[in-house]
Amino acid sequence: MKLRNGKDLRAFFEPESVAIIGSLREGVGLGYGVVKNMLDYGFPGRLYPVNPSCTEVMGLKAYSDVSEVAESIDLAVVITPPPTVPSIIEQCAQKGVKGAVIVSENFAEANKDGAKLQKQLVDITNNNGIRIVGPNTVGTINTANGLVTIPYPIGYERIRRGGIALCSQTGVAAAQCQPLGDWAYPVGKMCDVGNKCDVNEVDLLNYLADDVETKVIVMHLEDVKDGRRFVEAAGRAARRKPLVIFKPGRSEAGARASASHTGSLAVSDRVYDDALKQAGAVRVNTWQEFWDVPKVFEYQPLPAGNRTAIITHSGGIGVMATDAAAEAGLEIAGFSAATLDKLAKISPRLARNPIDLGPALSVSDDPINIQAEIMAVAMNDPNVDCGTIIVYGGVMAPIPLIVEMFSHVRQRVSKPLTVWVYGSKLSLTAELRQQLEELGLPTYNDPETAIKALGSLVTYANFRRSI
């Protein structure tokens, strides 16, 4: 049996050549879908469509069998009826293929026949060393080289390249189901682990911890195959880079549902929670946090402490933000005398935290610069470690002006910031958020998540200081 140290996962993300085995029927075949995605996203490596009833697809020669391919193949994407899969994987192993993404479903998750087929796959990987992602996976993505092994259309826009590596155990968290392009979400690698017959969370943690392109590791987990190895790998990864874990099944009913869905034993959530804390992972607990928390690690530095400034146009929102800060373990910073003095000179009612910008704006002819000035003064106070800015954008405050304001802020502030953008037109707030994300500012849908993300940054910074 081959040593599995996670290093050999490179074939799943950095292959030089990929065989796509499945239906190549134009427009509908799932193999066709993978070939199309690869071409659309500009994958530069060699592609070998494989289907016995096809000779050419989208200008590429098609092969009836992987053994027909003269050159070496690093990765195979397999989307064929389950009973055919073991022999195809066997052929791939004979051919020297390093990894196979098995998108086909109806294996162990479906019934006993499927479980038998999956057992055959396990035997092949154990005997021949070929690594397997899946079966019952949606596939993998690497934005650095345009690799997309997902057979479905993954949105209209190219996904933005970034440092987030996102692994999940549900296809709903994969790229074809989430508006990653619209969010300007900074994706590096994605992997739906599927049934985990071979490659699992431990392999991915080890690979991604070493991967220089990955800045943040994010994992949605339903179960953990080997708790001791997982804690080791998570601890090793979290010492190198932020590790964000979403592990549902927190409630007893949820743990039962998870066990029934994955075929694993129900494990008390306390066990997971303690293990994740010990490893230094940041745990998130909702779908929104799963997507929204990682961005702060991608874009923002770690804070020196938990003292936060809150800058808003509304005293009422300041109160909500203060509640959220308390829940996220943040302290509302007390401004220094020098800062209070500077703020009071701009407008007497500014000199407190949360800062309510409203009154200052009604006395200024240059609202953009005065706001940028106030933000810089507050954030550069030595008593402030981090901050959240709450801003209206849209009909009454044109997007270019808001972006200009934040450009000034970015130049003058090096401490971590999160932003909540609100407004009366969804398309305008979405556009403004995209532009701010491109400036490197993580933006959020509500004040609580903007502050929760900052709290996660503090939690991880504390862990890093503790090691």
Add this chain to the structure above:
Amino acid sequence: MKLRNGKDLRAFFEPESVAIIGSLREGVGLGYGVVKNMLDYGFPGRLYPVNPSCTEVMGLKAYSDVSEVAESIDLAVVITPPPTVPSIIEQCAQKGVKGAVIVSENFAEANKDGAKLQKQLVDITNNNGIRIVGPNTVGTINTANGLVTIPYPIGYERIRRGGIALCSQTGVAAAQCQPLGDWAYPVGKMCDVGNKCDVNEVDLLNYLADDVETKVIVMHLEDVKDGRRFVEAAGRAARRKPLVIFKPGRSEAGARASASHTGSLAVSDRVYDDALKQAGAVRVNTWQEFWDVPKVFEYQPLPAGNRTAIITHSGGIGVMATDAAAEAGLEIAGFSAATLDKLAKISPRLARNPIDLGPALSVSDDPINIQAEIMAVAMNDPNVDCGTIIVYGGVMAPIPLIVEMFSHVRQRVSKPLTVWVYGSKLSLTAELRQQLEELGLPTYNDPETAIKALGSLVTYANFRRSI
């Protein structure tokens, strides 16, 4: 002093005539903004723009003074410099104006001079009976008659008419700051209470409890002027219709921030929490819940119990939804033998709750009808009181098909439902959500909020059964 029973708030929402007192300068004056909104939204009553330096605005005769108006005036909207406001309100009272919305700011919230001016307003309302909303309010809205006393552009689209009455103590919760049109949010009346020098939460509760157009009362509160009267009014309102309250300041720091912002005493959150529970109000704790929970009361009936069905395309999402259900006080329903039998006949793997639709779809040529059938079978089980449906919409599942499916479901299911819609394109999910909201289905941004809304419905149903 006039008796204040809340009945006389009609002038703020149902006036036959409105004077708008402020700058009428085209495009920039705040008085102009109110006149424009009133005309754009089709307010059918008489409008009297008032400004001494203007004779006509947008085809309407302008007056230099309210006393110049020969006819009666129900409501005055006042947006003039603070020192001028008391005498204007005095004139309005002499003229017999029933209510004034004072949008001008820089009163008690600003400084001592402002507090003195506000005291003068209190004296006028006490002596002359004219009711005041504000000062420092953004204004009021009534979608039934197109009344908009807000001076700012309130989005591009007309707000959808509905039964939600939403009162807030921050302008950020008013219509010019939230995408109500894009959300197809079913608004009846809105009121930003501002500094509450006269009209406060108790008046509004009493008025809205009696208002036949209002199906759901929603309040964002920072402070409560008179706790005993508030609990009475809230209890009376909640016995008639759902009452949803967002009271930030839950944390100690938040309570201090709120007290500092409103000038009220910090009250322990426990006191509020107990009072709201006793009154039968549904408490929400985040910005998203504040907007998202009320919709379920607008559209859906009250459930007979807390047993819920969860219908999804992903086992993994089912686990997250189960966690959320446990947190929202819902029980995962156990299907009856007859239901299990029917589901198993469609596909053996369907016969459990949460239902994972995925496997059934891959065996059916008619995915829309088979899904509608499964949803109807599950929801009509006598062991099921309510449900959440999780659905992908967009590139791979065209919106008209999803809408058709939910039309079938609406025809066959009378129990309460909430929906989480996800997809890879923000504009498509937004469009689908709008169409489902128009079918009367409350839709959500994430599974947790869809289920939290259902939990709130159960909480209120329990209260109604207890009285």
